[in-house]
Amino acid sequence: MLSPVDPHLLRTYVTVARLASFSEAARELGYTQSAVSQHIAALEQDLGAPLLTRRPVTPTSAGERLLEHAGPLLLRLDAARADVVRMAAAPERGLTLAASPTALGPRVLAALPCAGVTLRVLARDEIPAAVATGAADLGLVDGIAAPNDPLRLPDVAPLTTHGVAEEPVCVLLPDTHPLAGRSALRLGDLAAARWLDAPDAGVPLARLRVANGGGAFRPALRYDGTDVRVLTALAAAGHGLTLLPRSAATGVPGAVAVPLTEPRVVHRTELVHGGAPRGAAARLVGRLVERERDR
Amino acid sequence: MLSPVDPHLLRTYVTVARLASFSEAARELGYTQSAVSQHIAALEQDLGAPLLTRRPVTPTSAGERLLEHAGPLLLRLDAARADVVRMAAAPERGLTLAASPTALGPRVLAALPCAGVTLRVLARDEIPAAVATGAADLGLVDGIAAPNDPLRLPDVAPLTTHGVAEEPVCVLLPDTHPLAGRSALRLGDLAAARWLDAPDAGVPLARLRVANGGGAFRPALRYDGTDVRVLTALAAAGHGLTLLPRSAATGVPGAVAVPLTEPRVVHRTELVHGGAPRGAAARLVGRLVERERDR
DNA sequence: GCATCCCATCAGTTCTGCTTATCGAGAGTG
DNA sequence: CACTCTCGATAAGCAGAACTGATGGGATGC
DSSP, X not given: OOOOOOHHHHHHHHHHHHHTOHHHHHHHHTXXXXXXXXXXXXXXXXXXXXXXXXXXXXXXXHHHHHHHHHXXXXXXXXXXXXXXXXXXXXXOOOXXXXXXXXXXXXXXXXXXXXXXXXXEEOOGGGHHHHHHTTSOSEEEEEEEESTTOOOOOOOSSOOEEEEEEEEEEEEEEETTSTTTTOSOEEGGGGTTOXXXXXXXXXXXXXXXXXXXTSOOOEEEEEOOSOOHHHHHHHHHTTSOBEEEEHHHHTTOTTEEEEEEEXXXXXXXXXXXXXXXXXXXHHHHHHHHHHHHHHO | OOOOOOHHHHHHHHHHHHXXXXXXXXXXXXXXXXXXXXXHHHHHHHHTSOOEETTTTEEOHXXXXXXXXXXXXXXXXXXXXXXXXXXXXXXXXXXXXXXXXXXXXXXXXXXXXXXXXXXXXXXXXXHHHHHHTTSOSEXXXXXXXXXXXXXXXXXXXXXXXXXXXXXXXXXXXXXXXXXXXOSOEEXXXXXXXXXXXXXXXXXXXXXXXXXXXXXXXXXXXXXXSOOHHHHHHHHHTTXXXXXXXXXXXXXXXXXXXXXXXXXXXXXXXXXXXXXXXXXXXXXXXXXXXXXXXXX
């Protein structure tokens, strides 16, 4: 049986690759430069391939490949520890909730307890990681899916998800737009449009590209922030169209929200948590999931 | 910064949990019983929680949780090594192809080279693991999805997938069945039917349960093998209905295949491979993906 | 050509991880 | 009830791993 790759070596490897320097990595990790050098040598010998070019320090192609593995791997390793530790000691500190910006729909907001919650807005794909490592007790992720379909989340760890809410998806158009009067839109109607590319604030477009039959969207302006207000303002100012859940798209000055009817997709919000939510976290889970069942 | 869980300890832990014995695990791992005892003690101290009850040796609740993490974790660790090693040394041995039973549709069979291929039929969720760890060079997985949607695969490692074929999904009915004369069926027509539960041979039903609005299927007989012939024979004999891709469902004596039109799903086959397919593997990838593009 | 920077290598020390040996608790037996 | 057998915990010792500090050598800059 072949022994697993030593995660200790892996950690120094990713640090070296990130900083592009053995000595810097040594400083950051609290080792001597010598130790780091030996770590990399050991890893290269173990895998039987050079991982870094020296001078300048850059990953080789094999090293690039290893980097792709290393991130999720170290994440899972930490997640495993965090998850088990969480079961043992539940200090009942304040509840931390990690959420993507558009995941905070009306149903969620109504269910939040009045006090004792720390809300942390993160990019969509950081949320499972935050929950897995214990940085947050609960996560709220949103995205586009077929009705009643679960979202596709990166599975960094065994997490539990519950559907919490589904809303229609709307296109946000400046009210001067020729299609602004429509009561419904198909994606095909907008084939020639320019889109705002806002993976962290808006609804990710990539998911639709497939349903769209492979036709790529023409991105106009890319927005890397997480502020929905900025995004709606950009859309209202005519910088491009964007997709939002109805509740986030209505009431924007200078813009109208038109429901998207084809393809038949919904904006879905899911609650994600680790093994054993306790105390306030458990209560919030109960409240959100129960509301869903009433629906 | 917290140091990652030692995978060495993790490996002995899962072995102990599986065998429910320290001494047995020691024998299997080539350690002394003392070493295993120390490993478990170290892990429990590291995580700050008891993981096993002794006498009898059983995982605690925290231990159960850890087991859920451990499997994917060790798999990924091996996958990382295998992937990098594969980049370095490409010995150009015979091509090994791992496939789920119903993934071998006509398009795939036509593209296979005449010689030098080892075909290995595995359960659906073992295939990504086999490809990731290098047990197979390529994998073929099938499943049910919305048209043009990718399948949901367990992401054990960064793998690349290509859609290879899509076929209609058919219900296989014994020709004495009252609905056997229909030219098309909706899932709602079959709400009262009994189903064959064959997760490894047929098409998994779980995926449809969601699209079905949460209504569970009534399973009649469970078949754990991977032989499609057995499955079709069972269906023809009236032991229950089953879903199959059209090419696998036609021509079964005593049964008819009726296309499923609602929900709108297809049987999809995907090719999955690791980082850098070479030689014969690369040629096969090329041939399969190219055929897809022609479609 | 000299200084500097950066990684590789070597020797020495510390500390971890494994083995052997022994103990103690619990289950089965006459 | 005593005896034994099994199985896991613990102690001591030893070999090897891991890290440090020092040194070497190939780049680059002045």
